[in-house]
Amino acid sequence: MDKNIVSRVYLGGLLILALSLFYYQALKGEHYLRRAKNNYVRVVPLRSIRGSIFDRNSRVLAYDKAVFNIAVIPHQIEKKKNSLLKELAKFSDYDVNLIHRNYNKGLNNIFSPVDVILDINKSMVLKLKERFKDDILINPQAQRHYSYPYEFAHLLGYVKEAAPFYESLKKYGYRPLERVGFLGIEQYHDAYLKGEDGGDLIEVNAAGRTVGFLGVRKPKRGKDVYLTIDCRIQKIAHQILGEKKGVIILMDSKSGEIFSLVSSPSFDPNFFIKGRNVQRFLDNKNYPLFNRAIQATYPLGSTFKPIIGVAALEEGKITPSTKFNCIGGINIADTEFSCWSVHGEENLHQGLAHSCNVYFYNLGIILGAETMAKWAKKFGLDSLRGIDLPYEKKGFVPTPQWKTDALGKHWFLGDTLNLSIGQGFIEASPLEVLLGINVFANGGYLVRPYLLWKVDNADSRLRAKTYLGISQGNLNIIKQGLIGAIEADGGTAQLLKKLNLNIAGKTGTAQTKGESHGWFVGFFPHQEPKYAICVFLEHGGSSYEALGVTYLFLKRLKEENLL
Amino acid sequence: MKLKLTPVKTIIICVIFLNILSLMSLYSSLHQAGEFKEQAIFHKQIIWIVISWACLIIFSFISYRFYFDLSFILYGLNLVLLIFVIVFGKRIMGAQRWLDIGFFSFQPSELSKIAVIFILARFFSHPEKSFLRVVLFPFALVMINVFLIFKQPDLGTASILLFLFFMLGFFSKVRKRYFIFLLIGGFLFSPLAGKFLKSYQRKRLTVFLNPNVDPLGAGYTIIQSKIAIGSGKIFGKGFLSGTQNQFNFLPERHTDFIFTVIAEEWGLAGCLFLLSIYYLLLRKISQGLSKIRDPFAQILSLGISSFFFLHIFINIGMTLGILPIVGLPLIFLSYGGSHLLISFILLGIFFNICRSHK
Numbered sequence: 024m025d026k027n028i029v030s031r032v033y034l035g036g037l038l039i040l041a042l043s044l045f046y047y048q049a050l051k052g053e054h055y056l057r058r059a060k061n062n063y064v065r066v067v068p069l070r071s072i073r074g075s076i077f078d079r080n081s082r083v084l085a086y087d088k089a090v091f092n093i094a095v096i097p098h099q100i101e102k103k104k105n106s107l108l109k110e111l112a113k114f115s116d117y118d119v120n121l122i123h124r125n126y127n128k129g130l131n132n133i134f135s136p137v138d139v140i141l142d143i144n145k146s147m148v149l150k151l152k153e154r155f156k157d158d159i160l161i162n163p164q165a166q167r168h169y170s171y172p173y174e175f176a177h178l179l180g181y182v183k184e185a186a187p188f189y190e191s192l193k194k195y196g197y198r199p200l201e202r203v204g205f206l207g208i209e210q211y212h213d214a215y216l217k218g219e220d221g222g223d224l225i226e227v228n229a230a231g232r233t234v235g236f237l238g239v240r241k242p243k244r245g246k247d248v249y250l251t252i253d254c255r256i257q258k259i260a261h262q263i264l265g266e267k268k269g270v271i272i273l274m275d276s277k278s279g280e281i282f283s284l285v286s287s288p289s290f291d292p293n294f295f296i297k298g299r300n301v302q303r304f305l306d307n308k309n310y311p312l313f314n315r316a317i318q319a320t321y322p323l324g325s326t327f328k329p330i331i332g333v334a335a336l337e338e339g340k341i342t343p344s345t346k347f348n349c350i351g352g353i354n355i356a357d358t359e360f361s362c363w364s365v366h367g368e369e370n371l372h373q374g375l376a377h378s379c380n381v382y383f384y385n386l387g388i389i390l391g392a393e394t395m396a397k398w399a400k401k402f403g404l405d406s407l408r409g410i411d412l413p414y415e416k417k418g419f420v421p422t423p424q425w426k427t428d429a430l431g432k433h434w435f436l437g438d439t440l441n442l443s444i445g446q447g448f449i450e451a452s453p454l455e456v457l458l459g460i461n462v463f464a465n466g467g468y469l470v471r472p473y474l475l476w477k478v479d480n481a482d483s484r485l486r487a488k489t490y491l492g493i494s495q496g497n498l499n500i501i502k503q504g505l506i507g508a509i510e511a512d513g514g515t516a517q518l519l520k521k522l523n524l525n526i527a528g529k530t531g532t533a534q535t536k537g538e539s540h541g542w543f544v545g546f547f548p549h550q551e552p553k554y555a556i557c558v559f560l561e562h563g564g565s566s567y568e569a570l571g572v573t574y575l576f577l578k579r580l581k582e583e584n585l586l
Numbered sequence: 587m588k589l590k591l592t593p594v595k596t597i598i599i600c601v602i603f604l605n606i607l608s609l610m611s612l613y614s615s616l617h618q619a620g621e622f623k624e625q626a627i628f629h630k631q632i633i634w635i636v637i638s639w640a641c642l643i644i645f646s647f648i649s650y651r652f653y654f655d656l657s658f659i660l661y662g663l664n665l666v667l668l669i670f671v672i673v674f675g676k677r678i679m680g681a682q683r684w685l686d687i688g689f690f691s692f693q694p695s696e697l698s699k700i701a702v703i704f705i706l707a708r709f710f711s712h713p714e715k716s717f718l719r720v721v722l723f724p725f726a727l728v729m730i731n732v733f734l735i736f737k738q739p740d741l742g743t744a745s746i747l748l749f750l751f752f753m754l755g756f757f758s759k760v761r762k763r764y765f766i767f768l769l770i771g772g773f774l775f776s777p778l779a780g781k782f783l784k785s786y787q788r789k790r791l792t793v794f795l796n797p798n799v800d801p802l803g804a805g806y807t808i809i810q811s812k813i814a815i816g817s818g819k820i821f822g823k824g825f826l827s828g829t830q831n832q833f834n835f836l837p838e839r840h841t842d843f844i845f846t847v848i849a850e851e852w853g854l855a856g857c858l859f860l861l862s863i864y865y866l867l868l869r870k871i872s873q874g875l876s877k878i879r880d881p882f883a884q885i886l887s888l889g890i891s892s893f894f895f896l897h898i899f900i901n902i903g904m905t906l907g908i909l910p911i912v913g914l915p916l917i918f919l920s921y922g923g924s925h926l927l928i929s930f931i932l933l934g935i936f937f938n939i940c941r942s943h944k
Contacts, residue, residue, distance in 0.1 A: 029757055029875060029888065033868045036899045037861050043906045044861075047816040048854040055816025224806070 070165050071201075071218030074245035076179060076208060078254040079282075079476060085179055085209070087165040091148045094136035094162040095126070107158060108139065115140055115151055136160050142297060167202070171254065172291040174261040177314035178252065178284060178412070178474070180207025181292035206312075208248065208474065210413045215478050218245035249477035251280040251484075256585055260285040263576045268309055269560040269569075270316040270453045271576060276461055276546050276555040278486055279470035281410070284454075286315040315561065317408075317415045320450035324533030325378045325515075325566070326542045327399070327445030329463060329501050332371055334398035335386045336497040343500050346370050349381035353440070360384055360440050375504025376511040378530060380444050387443025392434060395442055396422045401491060402459040403469050404451040410472045411485070418451030446534060456544055457557035460529060463502045464546035464555055467493045505529055506549050516543065518570050522577055524586070525549050528556075530566035538562035541569035554586070593870035594940055597933065600867045604918035605635055607860070611847045612921055614826050615840040627840065627921060634923040638930035645934025650942065653935070654882055657704035661727065664701040667694035668734040695735045695743040696924040700931070702728055702747050703754075703889035710758040711881035721764045725751065742914035746896050753892045758885055807843075808907045814846040815906065822853030840921045842913055845905045864898050871936055874943070883939045890932045897925075 047055065076085040093111070100107050108126065112119035122139045129137035140151075148161055167182045169175060182202040201220050204213035221242035260271040264287040273283040288311040290304040304311055313319065335341045349366035352359050362380040366373070374382030387395060399405070405420040421442065423434030441447030451459070454472060462469055471487040505527035508514045515530045528545020541563035546552040558573045580586050612631055616624050653660075671694055709724040728751045736744045755765045814828065828850035839847055849857050871891040878884045897917040903909035915925045 029872045029891070030869055033872070033891070033895050034865060036895060037865050039908075040899065040902050040906070041858060041861055043903075043908055044815070044849070044854055044857050047812060047906065048819055048849070048857070051816050052819035052854075055813050056819060058813050059817035 069221045069223065069239075069242045071220045071242035072165050072244045073167065073182065073202060073218060074216040074247045076216070077247065077249045078252045078257070079250065080253065080255075081249070082254045083170055084175055084250070084252075084254065085167060085169050088168045089163050090142040090166040091145065092138040092142065092162040092164050093140040093148070093151055094138045094160040095158065096136050096160070097126075097130060100158060107155075111140065111151070111155065111159070114154060115143065115147060117143070136162060138162055138164070142166065167296050169292050171258065172293050173289040174254075174257050174285070175252075176207075176289045176292050176311075177286045177316070178207050178250075178257075179292065180205050180209040180413075181295045182209055183295075206414075207314075207412060208250065211411050212248055212475060212478075215246045215248055219243040246479050248475065250474050251275075251282065251476045252284070252474065253282050253585065255583065256283040256580060257285060259579045259583070259585075260576060261287065261289070263572055263579065267560055267563065267568075267572070268315070269563060269572070270557065271559075271572070272316055272453060272457050272557045274457065274461070274472060274555045276464045276552040277470070278484075279458075279472040279488070280476075280484070281472055281474050282554075284316050284474075286313070314412070314414075315559070316453050317410060317412055318452070319561075320416060320418045320452050320455075321540050321559070321561070322447070322450055322533040322535055323404075323445035323456055324531035324540065324542055325380075325445060326456050326460065326529050326531035326544050327443075327449065328375060328378065328383050329505060329529055330398055330402050330404075330459060331383055331386050331390070331395060331443055332375060332504065333463075333493060333497055333501050334395060335390055336371075336500060337398075337493055338390065338394060340389045341371065341386065343371050347374070347382050347385045349379050351381075353381055353384050355436055355440060358437060360437070371500065372504045372507055373511075375501065375529070376507030376514045378508070378515045383443045384440045387439050388436070390443075392421075392423050392439045392442055395439075396420050399449065402462060404449070404455050404459060408454055408458055408472055409487070410454060411474050415454075416452055418455050419449065421448035445531065453557050453559040456542070456559075457555055460505075460544040460557075461546060461555040462491060462493075463498055463505060464527070464549075464552035466495065467491050467498055502527060502549065505545065509545075515566065516545070516570055518574050519545075519577070522574065522581065524577060524581065526577075527552075530570060532566045535562075538564050541566045543569040543573045545573075593874065594937055596870050597867060597936075600863050600870075601918060601933070603863055607848070608844075608919045609635075610825065611844050611851075611919065612840055614828065614851060615844065615847045617826060630923070631921055634926050637923075638926050641927060642930040642934040642937070645931050646937035646941065648934075648938060650883055650886060650935055650938045651880075653704050653886070654708055657701070657708045660697075661701045661705050664694065664698045665730065665734070668698060668731070668738075670694075672734065672737055693924045695738065695740050696928045698731050698735060699743065699746060699750075699893065700928060702731060702750060703886065703893060703932075706751060706754045707882050707885040707889055710754055710760055710885050715760055717764050720760055721755070721768070725768060740913065742900070742912035745912060746893075746900070746914065749896050750889065750892055753896070754885060754889055757888050757892075759881075807838075807911060811843060811846050811905050812907055815849040818850040818853040818857075820854045822849075822851050822856055825851055827851060842901065842911075842915060842920060843905055844920045845902050845916050848919070849905075864894075868895055874940070878939065878943055883942070887936050887939055890936050893932060894929070 072087045075083055075087070077083055093115070095107070097104075108122050109119055111117070112122050117140050125139045125141065126137055129139070151159060152161060169179060169181070181204075183205045184202055201217070204210040204216060209216065219242060221240035223236070224238045225236055256273060260273070260283045264271060264285060267287060269287055271283065271285045272281065274281050288307070288309050290301075290311040294301045294304070336343075346368045348368050349362050349364075351365040352361040354360075360380070364377070364379075366377055366379045366381065369377065369379050369382050371382070373379070399420040404418045407415050407417050409415075421438070423438075426432055426434045426438065426448075438447055442449055458469060458472065468488040468490055471485070473485050475483050475485065477483055508516045508529060509519050509526050510517075514520075516526070516528055519526045519528070525548035526545050527547065527549040528543060531540075531542030531544070533540040533542065539562070541558075541560040543558045543566060544556070546555045556573065556577075558569045558576070560569050560572065563569055577586075609628070609631065612628055613622075616622060616628055705727055706724055709720055712720055714720065728747055732744045732747050735747070752765055752769070756762060817823070818828075828847060848860065852859075868891050871887060871894070875884055875887060878887065894917050897914055900909055900912065901914050901916040901920075904911045904914070915922050917925065917929050
């Protein structure tokens with residue numbers, strides 16, 4: 024290898040750079056210095072309009088509306104900045120500190136306008152312009168607005184300026200002033216909704232007046248997004264939950280299309296858009312920003328029983344007529360595992376209808392923890408359901424191996440009994456539980472839930488389902504048990520019989536620290552299920568409260584002909 | 587075997603000079619209309635420089651032969667990380683090419699530069715010179731990397747890897763015509779590459795040919811970058827006095843466009859001085875090449891100097907508008923930890939080669 028060649032190549036390369044530098048700095052230096060001095064090139068950003076979001080009946084849920092901001096150009100008001108901002112505040116009745124804060128936040132370069140007063144009414148805009156003339160600019164801007172803020176906060180999310188995350192977003196073509204979706208549909212489908220910002224590139228003189236027009240890039244409008252949600256159902260669900268902490272999900276049993284998904288308590292995303300004080304949402308002990316339907320996991324309680332039932336049938340451990348005797352509890356190693364009543368001799372159908380713990384303790388002992396865990400996983404309780412919302416959390420299914428590895432403790436028979444009635448370590452999100460039970464409604468399919476229906480006019484539904492390979496006969500036996508919970512004497516969900524909707528389902532009271540959680544998960548009409556429903560109340564006391572909410576919710580839907 | 591003049595001292599002096607210039611330019615670029623903004627960036631860089639020097643010392647004590655055995659493991663690790671970034675990145679808004687490790691984040695594509703230098707040094711120093719083993723196989727390995735990094739998308743690193751392959755190939759003892767075959771083949775397939783470019787990357791390439799196409803976006807950067815450099819004239823505007831820079835006309839000026847800050851403030855004289863320092867550095871790394879008997883070490887040090895040269899040439903070339911904007915740091919000067927660390931580690935490896943050949 025000749026060292027001279029290597030060195031010469033390097034020298035050659037650096038000489039090319041040196042020559043170009045000589046050209047730009049020595050020969051054309053004067054020209055560029057002049058341009059630098061006159062470099063009053065200003066970019067006036069033109070914001071793109073973000074796509075709107077509609078419900079399934081084309082009711083608008085989120086859209087961009089025009090608002091008027093008052094802007095100043097830092098370079099132009101340099102000397103009189105403080106007095107001018109003070110005058111502006113006095114005249115417009117806007118907080119002077121807020122004006123200063125907006126000024127400091129928006130300052131990008133001294134020739135670009137900075138919005139100091141945001142979102143004021145038209146007459147005030149005209150008054151201010153008359154008073155302050157060329158010292159201020161009227162800056163009409165697109166601002167996101169949510170028609171049903173509390174009802175849709177978790178589903179839609181909101182938008183933020185990209186600036187704080189610009190470093191990580193810029194490689195993907197975002198600009199700092201552009202808005203980017205945060206949480207919900209706004210984030211998940213940002214690529215559709217986001218348009219492309221443009222701008223005017225103008226030349227200004229030292230006084231800040233426009234002297235030349237260098238170019239424009241027109242902003243591009245984002246695409247409209249249509250959801251599968253029915254706004255009317257969503258509103259009712261939100262109303263019925265009221266102050267309670269909890270979740271209502273209503274879904275198409277066959278396709279996984281979501282009609283309504285409400286998490287309560289909720290928040291007002293418009294507050295985040297307008298830069299108003301959002302501290303009360305952030306500090307709230309009930310975590311209103313949290314979407315409980317998909318971002319939180321809870322013990323399943325008795326809603327886990329149908330899965331254990333079908334597992335025992337499929338594994339050939341029992342027949343539908345196998346009976347166990349409930350004397351109000353079962354005694355294992357000096358510990359009492361109780362049932363909530365004394366049921367006597369019961370078969371699977373009765374065990375499900377009456378939600379007998381003893382029946383399922385026995386199944387748990389027969390099946391063993393490993394097999395139960397296998398079936399819980401088969402029903403998707405520890406995997407993401409793939410709904411088109413960000414930050415979905417998956418549930419957790421414990422195994423003896425896990426307990427030894429993670430906690431350094433042995434798995435006891437008591438753990439097995441707890442698992443058999445959905446207590447102990449097992450947890451899942453309300454969405455996961457709904458889709459698990461829905462398997463019994465649609466002939467054995469784990470469907471993928473979705474919210475996106477159309478983008479502009481193109482059908483964009485992402486349907487997917489997994490066949491679990493469970494025999495139809497066994498599915499039907501469990502389904503009959505779930506019908507029994509509503510129809511049979513002493514069924515745990517008899518309240519729903521009054522609705523005449525032919526509901527099948529399972530209640531659940533999940534014990535936890537503090538008040539128990541309440542569940543109702545089901546589907547209807549049971550002959551040809553169309554809807555799957557999940558009602559969950561966090562620390563709601565018991566399944567009875569959840570049943571009550573289900574009853575009121577479906578009653579309203581029926582009254583208003585929404586089913 | 588004795589080298590006439592130990593290059594280590596000269597290199598250390600050069601790098602200390604570059605460190606100081608880097609901090610000064612960073613300090614200046616973080617000023618806006620006289621106000622020192624984002625001081626945290628400045629402090630972070632100081633910490634990075636300290637860490638990098640520590641790594642240099644550590645690596646100068648690790649026998650370079652070790653990398654011969656390590657090369658495949660490192661290459662495999664780098665593939666895993668790159669795939670991880672692609673899979674992981676898609677989940678979070680498609681916006682991640684960084685891995686967070688505690689207090690700093692790290693860019694796996696920087697690691698792949700080292701991995702590629704190692705495997706190339708290993709293959710090209712192989713005594714057997716068959717086309718398949720010595721050229722085609724390493725080419726395939728490099729292309730897998732190029733493809734994954736291209737996907738991220740990081741055009742700059744992808745092109746550095748390709749250039750490294752050809753530069754090391756041409757300078758090593760492998761037959762030149764093999765590489766000419768590959769180059770011709772590459773040209774025939776190049777229209778395909780256009781398909782993989784993201785729309786904004788394609789835009790950047792068109793803008794390179796004509797900056798006025800997109801005066802607001804990529805074109806704006808080239809125009810403003812040229813104004814900054816040109817207006818520095820012969821002796822510059824002086825420290826902290828660059829108007830282009832101070833009035834925020836140039837985005838990313840503390841990272842990829844740090845050279846514009848130097849050119850505006852120190853003028854042609856400063857730039858030529860900087861280029862001389864760079865040349866001295868490159869020369870010191872390449873001057874002992876013919877005296878190194880171990881072919882692996884020879885190609886390794888060649889890889890190290892080529893790595894520095896390519897970064898310098900492409901980065902300054904793009905600020906001058908003679909090369910497209912691909913997003914590469916200026917070695918030893920730009921803000922950023924990953925590339926600084928890698929450069930120092932490479933120097934440490936070179937120092938070890940020098941020690942072993944004393």
